[in-house]
Amino acid sequence: MVKMVWRQFVMEWKLYTRDKGAMFWTFAFPVVMLLGFGFIFRGGGGPKLGVVYVEPAVSSPRDAALRKAMDEVQLHVMPLPAAEAEARWARGETAAEVIPTADGYRLRLNSYLMAQGGPAAGLVNQAWLLAQARLSGGPEPQRIPMSVESPGGRKASNYAAFLLPGLLGLNLLSIGLFSVGMVNVSYREKGKFRRLAVTPLPKWVFLLGQVLQRVTISLAQAVVLIAVGWGVFGIRNEGSYFDLTLVMILGTACFMSFGFALSSLAETAESYAAIANVFFFPLMLLSGVYFTLDSAPHWLQHAVGLLPLAPFLTTLRAVFNDGATLAGHGAALVLVGAWAAAAFVLAVRRFRWT
Amino acid sequence: MSGPALRIRGLRKAFPKVVAVAGVDLEVARGEVFGLLGPNGAGKTTTLEMIEGLTEPDAGEIEILGQTWTRNGQAIRARIGVQLQSTSLFNKIKVREALDLYGSYYPKARPVDELLDLVQLQDKADAYHVTLSGGQQQRLALALALVNDPELVFLDEPTTGLDPQARRSLWDIVRRMQSEGRTILLTTHYMDEAEALCDRLAIMDHGQVISAGTPASLIAQLAIPSVVELTFEGAAPDPAAFSTRLGEPVERRGDLWEIPTRDPKALLPRLLETAELAAVPYQQVHVRRATLEDVFLHQTGRSLRD
Numbered sequence: 001m002v003k004m005v006w007r008q009f010v011m012e013w014k015l016y017t018r019d020k021g022a023m024f025w026t027f028a029f030p031v032v033m034l035l036g037f038g039f040i041f042r043g044g045g046g047p048k049l050g051v052v053y054v055e056p057a058v059s060s061p062r063d064a065a066l067r068k069a070m071d072e073v074q075l076h077v078m079p080l081p082a083a084e085a086e087a088r089w090a091r092g093e094t095a096a097e098v099i100p101t102a103d104g105y106r107l108r109l110n111s112y113l114m115a116q117g118g119p120a121a122g123l124v125n126q127a128w129l130l131a132q133a134r135l136s137g138g139p140e141p142q143r144i145p146m147s148v149e150s151p152g153g154r155k156a157s158n159y160a161a162f163l164l165p166g167l168l169g170l171n172l173l174s175i176g177l178f179s180v181g182m183v184n185v186s187y188r189e190k191g192k193f194r195r196l197a198v199t200p201l202p203k204w205v206f207l208l209g210q211v212l213q214r215v216t217i218s219l220a221q222a223v224v225l226i227a228v229g230w231g232v233f234g235i236r237n238e239g240s241y242f243d244l245t246l247v248m249i250l251g252t253a254c255f256m257s258f259g260f261a262l263s264s265l266a267e268t269a270e271s272y273a274a275i276a277n278v279f280f281f282p283l284m285l286l287s288g289v290y291f292t293l294d295s296a297p298h299w300l301q302h303a304v305g306l307l308p309l310a311p312f313l314t315t316l317r318a319v320f321n322d323g324a325t326l327a328g329h330g331a332a333l334v335l336v337g338a339w340a341a342a343a344f345v346l347a348v349r350r351f352r353w354t
Numbered sequence: 355m356s357g358p359a360l361r362i363r364g365l366r367k368a369f370p371k372v373v374a375v376a377g378v379d380l381e382v383a384r385g386e387v388f389g390l391l392g393p394n395g396a397g398k399t400t401t402l403e404m405i406e407g408l409t410e411p412d413a414g415e416i417e418i419l420g421q422t423w424t425r426n427g428q429a430i431r432a433r434i435g436v437q438l439q440s441t442s443l444f445n446k447i448k449v450r451e452a453l454d455l456y457g458s459y460y461p462k463a464r465p466v467d468e469l470l471d472l473v474q475l476q477d478k479a480d481a482y483h484v485t486l487s488g489g490q491q492q493r494l495a496l497a498l499a500l501v502n503d504p505e506l507v508f509l510d511e512p513t514t515g516l517d518p519q520a521r522r523s524l525w526d527i528v529r530r531m532q533s534e535g536r537t538i539l540l541t542t543h544y545m546d547e548a549e550a551l552c553d554r555l556a557i558m559d560h561g562q563v564i565s566a567g568t569p570a571s572l573i574a575q576l577a578i579p580s581v582v583e584l585t586f587e588g589a590a591p592d593p594a595a596f597s598t599r600l601g602e603p604v605e606r607r608g609d610l611w612e613i614p615t616r617d618p619k620a621l622l623p624r625l626l627e628t629a630e631l632a633a634v635p636y637q638q639v640h641v642r643r644a645t646l647e648d649v650f651l652h653q654t655g656r657s658l659r660d
Contacts, residue, residue: 019446198434
């Protein structure tokens with residue numbers, strides 16, 4: 001029996017390595033995401049906010065003071081002649097623009113791009129207050145001192161360190177929903193299971209071989225991602241590898257069971273894709289893979305906190321980024337475990353071969 | 355070895371919307387090629403799947419090589435070979451790997467090279483499944499069905515969708531399987547295939563066997579051994595008026611009229627004269643022997659291909 005499981009396992013790996021598309025999505029894609037976002041948001045605060053500055057016909061000392069202050073508050077200023085600024089605005093590329101008027105300035109914000117325009121406008125106003133204070137000859141305004149730390153206080157981690165555990169979790173979710181759920185629906189639909197059913201091979205041998213192969217894929221994927229994070233961004237696992245492995249195993253069990261359970265709900269690969277995406281996209285966008293949800297409504301945060309991915313990521317980040325022990329995250333672990341158990345029971349009871 | 359290879363009594367299966375199999379009895383002797391012939395939806399595949407242990411019957415008994423599914427499931431699986439209507443393999447599995455893998459599921463497996471020889475896929479041994487032509491995939495499916503040296507082989511529409519040459523080559527393989535002493539149960543909706551391959555046949559329609567026997571005896575039962583055909587250019591006209599005038603039943607099928615007869619020699623002069631008088635714009639006249647297609651048509655009023 002061990003030999004039969006091993007044969008299935010080896011064959012699954014062989015077939016998997018021949019599928020270059022699957023290889024890309026499981027190995028290269030998460031690495032590309034980590035490198036891409038890691039570099040874009042390297043400063044920690046995201047890319048520099050920009051503002052278009054419409055050049056006045058004649059520059060006054062007031063204009064010069066504002067320009068200098070805008071540079072000081074880290075605004076990316078793009079000076080343009082009035083006609084060019086107007087053309088850029090008309091193309092919809094401008095989020096915020098500063099327009100000199102007879103008695104001061106006017107700020108024009110693009111209603112579609114308030115996420116960039118709003119904070120940029122705040123910085124312009126800050127710069128303007130600074131410039132006014134200086135022009136009136138008063139004392140130099142003081143800033144409040146600022147420090148950057150990670151929530152666990154272990155060290156000041158950058159965005160890549162935040163993203164890496166998020167991607168580890170996302171990988172588990174996508175292996176569960178797609179490499180397990182989708183694959184088994186299509187095996188059932190195309191009659192691969194039926195062909196196996198007329199042989200004496202016990203079905204559990206086939207499934208065990210498949211499950212073991214997926215477990216080793218997620219393991220390999222995690223190793224690759226952690227190695228790239230360490231090599232490129234210097235991100236290290238701050239916690240114990242034992243705890244990290246434990247959390248990853250729990251997550252793997254949870255999301256693979258999830259995939260098996262969902263696969264029983266669909267007849268065809270197409271209908272499964274629709275069902276899986278209903279779970280995949282909200283979980284991906286709302287569970288804190290790429291960003292936290294602290295500006296979302298409270299009810300939404302609470303709802304997402306009850307789904308498996310968010311508590312899983314919270315625990316994973318606590319261990320990986322902040323070196324926490326699992327003791328403080330019992331509730332989250334129980335929640336993920338409960339999802340795993342529920343999905344497992346549903347999968348065992350509802351899984352269909354035909 | 356005694357007793358038939360397969361014995362079925364009162365097999366029934368109903369799905370939510372349709373009764374697929376409505377009481378089928380069959381007996382297949384060891385070493386024969388037995389055909390289930392019938393149009394799509396006649397219940398052939400459902401019958402076969404119940405025999406193969408894929409579908410649970412609502413009622414009836416199935417005895418395979420002296421054993422039953424409830425008591426000897428694994429033993430049966432080890433002794434039968436199955437080719438499903440569509441054999442779906444992994445796209446990127448190689449022919450040799452597939453034979454190796456499926457062979458490993460059985461207590462004993464035939465050497466892969468012997469199987470490759472049998473289905474003439476030696477030069478495709480290292481090709482991916484997805485790169486094979488339809489006929490080659492079907493031959494691989496046959497090889498997979500033979501991987502465990504089975505005593506009884508089930509083939510579900512083995513040549514559907516293949517070009518004539520590929521069909522011939524598959525027929526040769528089936529004949530070789532029989533010469534190796536295996537019993538073969540196959541389904542088909544091609545009457546020429548049934549006539550060419552099968553020692554005995556059961557014709558199915560609406561979930562029942564409507565007649566069974568050797569191809570020759572089924573045609574003989576028809577008692578109308580010949581058919582005269584008038585062919586037309588384009589669709590044939592309505593034969594009702596002509597049929598009355600001739601005093602014989604005339605069937606319209608596509609671009610021809612068919613007049614079944616016991617005595618073509620007597621019918622022909624009368625037919626041609628009546629056609630001349632009625633100014634029937636026919637192109638040609640053929641007289642042919644009745645086939646299984648006519649047997650089916652006669653018993654169901656429908657064509658096999660409908």
